[in-house]
Every structure is written in structure tokens, then in C-alpha cells.
Amino acid sequence: MRSRVRFNWKSNAGPVCRLLLAAGIAGLLVGCPGMVGDPDPGAGQDMPDPTDGGGGTNGTMVTVRIQGLAFVPKEVTVSQGQTVRWVNFDAAPHTTTSGSPGGANLGSVWRSSRLGNGATFDWQFNEVGEFVYFCELHPFIPAMRNAEVTVIP
Numbered sequence: 486m487r488s489r490v491r492f493n494w495k496s497n498a499g500p501v502c503r504l505l506l507a508a509g510i511a512g513l514l515v516g517c518p519g520m521v522g523d524p525d526p527g528a529g530q531d532m533p534d535p536t537d538g539g540g541g542t543n544g545t546m547v548t549v550r551i552q553g554l555a556f557v558p559k560e561v562t563v564s565q566g567q568t569v570r571w572v573n574f575d576a577a578p579h580t581t582t583s584g585s586p587g588g589a590n591l592g593s594v595w596r597s598s599r600l601g602n603g604a605t606f607d608w609q610f611n612e613v614g615e616f617v618y619f620c621e622l623h624p625f626i627p628a629m630r631n632a633e634v635t636v637i638p
């Protein structure tokens with residue numbers, strides 16, 4: 486009895502989920518078991534949860550996604566004392582490095598290590614000002630340089 490019920494449930498749910506995905510409305514999923522919890526492709530590892538999909542403020546933390554060879558959003562404003570968290574959603578590694586490519590200010594405020602997929606880097610901004618930054622691995626890509634964190638009192 487019990488196994489028969491389970492079999493029916495599986496054989497019904499599987500194709501339905503696949504159809505929904507095929508129709509491109511995965512984002513609207515309500516009842517597909519196992520698919521609701523993790524809508525982010527590439528979020529297989531121990532990812533923090535930028536629930537607002539990028540650039541959101543969550544308490545004292547502001548998240549910047551590194552995705553599609555770009556910082557998203559490219560400019561954020563935080564209050565003094567807040568922390569910015571960069572999360573790499575790309576398969577390619579990236580860095581977040583203060584300053585400009587080849588500039589004397591390169592890495593003078595912060596300089597992450599090479600961030601693989603799913604890796605994060607946090608930096609707390611205790612000084613007011615405007616801080617440009619870039620990715621040391623892709624300085625030739627416009628979306629990966631001249632990004633900016635503005636810190637207001």
C-alpha cells in the first residue's frame with residue numbers, strides 16, 4: 486500500500502516539475518518538492534543567502550554579487566560601520582581589490598584572495614568616503630573595474 490502511494494506521487498511530481506522548468510516559469514514554482522529551496526544555479530556550496538537577489542541590505546550587511554563577469558550592483562552606498570559582502574556566483578574565480586588596475590592605490594584598503602565559486606569576502610567600512618575597486622583577474626573587463634562603494638556617515 487504505502488510503497489504504491491509513494492510510487493504514484495513520484496511519477497506524477499517528476500514530469501510536472503520538468504514541464505514547469507521547460508516552460509521557463511521555475512521562478513513561480515510553488516509545489517515542486519526539492520526545487521523551492523535553492524533557486525540559484527551555481528549555489529551548490531555553502532552559500533550565504535542574499536535573499537533579495539543582489540545588492541540588498543540585510544541588517545549591517547550589504548551584498549554585492551560577482552556574476553556574469555560583473556559586480557552587481559556596480560555601485561553601492563553603505564553607512565559607516567556597515568560590512569559589504571562579495572559573493573562569487575561565477576564559475577570563474579575573481580577578486581575584489583580596492584583601487585584601480587595598476588594604480589598606486591591597488592589593494593591599499595582591502596584585497597581579497599582569489600575567490601572561487603561560492604566564496605565570499607567581507608569588508609567592514611569604518612571610514613567615510615568613496616572607494617573604487619576592481620577584479621585583479623579581469624581588469625580588462627569594464628564591468629570588473631571602477632566599481633564603487635560609497636560610505637556615508
Ligand SMILES: [Cu+2]
Pocket residue numbers: 554578579580620621622623629
Ligand atoms: Cu574577475
